[in-house]
Amino acid sequence: MIPAPFTYKRASSVEEALNLAAQAGEDGKFLAGGHSLMPLMKLRLAVPETIVDIGRLGELSYVREDDGHIAVGALATHDELARSGLVGSKLPLLAHAAGQVGDPQVRHCGTIGGSLAHADPAADLPAVALALGATFRTRGPSGSREIVADDFFLGLFETALQPGELLTEIRIRKPQSAGWSFQKFTKRGIDWAIVGVAVQGANVALVNMGATPVRAAAVEGALASGMGPSQAAAHAADGTSPPDDLNGPRAYREHLARVLVRRALEESAARA
Ligand code: FAD
Numbered sequence: 001m002i003p004a005p006f007t008y009k010r011a012s013s014v015e016e017a018l019n020l021a022a023q024a025g026e027d028g029k030f031l032a033g034g035h036s037l038m039p040l041m042k043l044r045l046a047v048p049e050t051i052v053d054i055g056r057l058g059e060l061s062y063v064r065e066d067d068g069h070i071a072v073g074a075l076a077t078h079d080e081l082a083r084s085g086l087v088g089s090k091l092p093l094l095a096h097a098a099g100q101v102g103d104p105q106v107r108h109c110g111t112i113g114g115s116l117a118h119a120d121p122a123a124d125l126p127a128v129a130l131a132l133g134a135t136f137r138t139r140g141p142s143g144s145r146e147i148v149a150d151d152f153f154l155g156l157f158e159t160a161l162q163p164g165e166l167l168t169e170i171r172i173r174k175p176q177s178a179g180w181s182f183q184k185f186t187k188r189g190i191d192w193a194i195v196g197v198a199v200q201g202a203n204v205a206l207v208n209m210g211a212t213p214v215r216a217a218a219v220e221g222a223l224a225s226g227m228g229p230s231q232a233a234a235h236a237a238d239g240t241s242p243p244d245d246l247n248g249p250r251a252y253r254e255h256l257a258r259v260l261v262r263r264a265l266e267e268s269a270a271r272a
Contacts, residue, residue: 003041010053014139014166017054021164022141024050030166031055032075032114035106060113060168063087072170074113078125079104081112091172093180093200097128100182103190113167116152119159119212121243122192124184126153126213130205131180131198134172140165153212177201179272181264185256187247194247195256197236199264201272209240209257216240219261229269233262 009024011017021028029048031037032055040046054060060075063084070090072081081087082099101107101115101124115125116136126149129136134149141164152160161167177200184196184207196207197216202223204216218238222231237254244250 001042003038004044004047006041006048007050008053009050011057014054014057014059014168017052017057017166018139018141018164020050020052021166024048024052024164026163028052028164030117032111032117033077033109035102035110036114036118036120054166065090066171069171069173072112072172074116074167074169075111076113078102078107078110078112078115082107090174091132093132093175093182093198094125094128094172096180097124097182097184097198100124100184102192112170116170117159117161117167119153119157121156121210121212122208123213124182124193124196124198124207127196127205127207128182128198129170129172130213130215131200131203132172132175133200133203134170136167137169137171138165138167146171150215156211175200177272179268179270181267181271183260183264183267185260195242195253195260197257197260197264199261199268201268204236204261204264206236206240206257206261209237209242209253211241214240216257216261219265223265229262229265233258233265236261 009020027049031051031053060073062073078098078101088095129149136147147160181199184193193207198205204219206214218235219232222235236257242253
C-alpha cells in the first residue's frame with residue numbers, strides 16, 4: 001500500500017503543466033483529484049517516475065456557456081457538476097450522474113477530466129459523455145485538438161490522449177431532446193456500477209459492458225427503425241463483451257443491461 005518512489009512537481013499554469021509533462025516524457029503522469037491514480041500507485045499497478053500535479057489550476061475549473069455549448073473545465077469536480085445550476089438546467093443527465101459517483105469524499109476530489117482520462121469502463125461519466133455526444137479539447141506536445149467522445153475511448157484504461165497531452169475542456173451541445181435517464185445498478189449506494197445506462201434522446205451508452213464505455217448501437221438502431229422501448233431494450237447486450245467477475249457473470253450483466261435499458265428508455269420518454 002505504499003507507492004514506489006516518484007518525483008512530485010506542482011504546476012501553476014497549464015503552460016507549466018505541459019512543459020513539466022514534456023520533460024517527464026512517457027514516465028510522467030498528471031495528477032488531478034488523485035482518486036484513481038493514487039490507489040493504482042499504492043497497489044503499484046501504476047509506477048510513474050514523475051507526477052505533475054494539476055489539481056490547483058483554477059483556469060481548468062469552470063462550467064460556462066460558450067457558443068451554443070456547455071463548456072466544462074477538466075478540473076470541475078463531480079460535486080461541482082452535481083450542484084451546478086447551469087449543468088442541472090441544461091444537462092440534467094450529467095448533473096444527476098455526477099451526483100451518483102462514489103461517496104461525498106470522492107465527489108469533492110474526483111474530477112470529470114480525471115474520470116474521462118482514466119477511462120475505467122466501470123466509471124459513470126465516460127458513458128454519460130458518449131450519450132451526450134461530448135467533444136474533448138486537449139493541449140499537448142503537438143498542439144491543441146478536439147476529439148469526439150466516440151473516438152476517445154480506445155481500450156481498457158486506454159484513450160486517444162498521447163503522453164503529455166492534457167485534457168482541458170469537455171464541450172457539450174445543449175441536447176435537442178429533453179428526454180434523459182441514468183440507471184446505475186449497484187450492490188450498495190456508494191459502489192461502482194455493476195452495469196449502468198445513460199440515455200439522452202436517441203443516444204444510449206452502457207457502463208461496464210465491455211473494455212470501454214460503449215454506445216448501445218443495436219438499441220439505437222432499433223429505436224431508429226421505430227421499435228418501442230421494450231423491443232429496443234431486448235437488444236441491449238448485442239455486440240457487447242461484459243466482464244465475468246465476482247460482481248456477476250457475463251449472462252447476469254447482459255440481463256441487467258436489457259432491464260436497465262428498458263427502464264432508462266421509459267423514463268427518458270416520460271421526460272421528453
Ligand atoms: P486522478 O486519479 O488524478 O487521475 C486519473 C488518471 O487520469 C491519471 O492517469 C491521470 O494522469 C489522468 N488525468 C487526470 N486528469 C487529466 C487531465 N486533465 N488530462 C489528462 N490526463 C488526466 N468513479 C465513478 O465513475 N463511479 C463511482 O461510483 C466511483 N466510485 C469511486 C469510489 C472510490 C472509493 C474511489 C476512490 C473512486 C471512485 N470513482 C468512481 C473514481 C472517481 O470518480 C475518480 O475521481 C475519477 O475516476 C478520477 O478522477 P481524478 O480527478 O481523481 O483523477
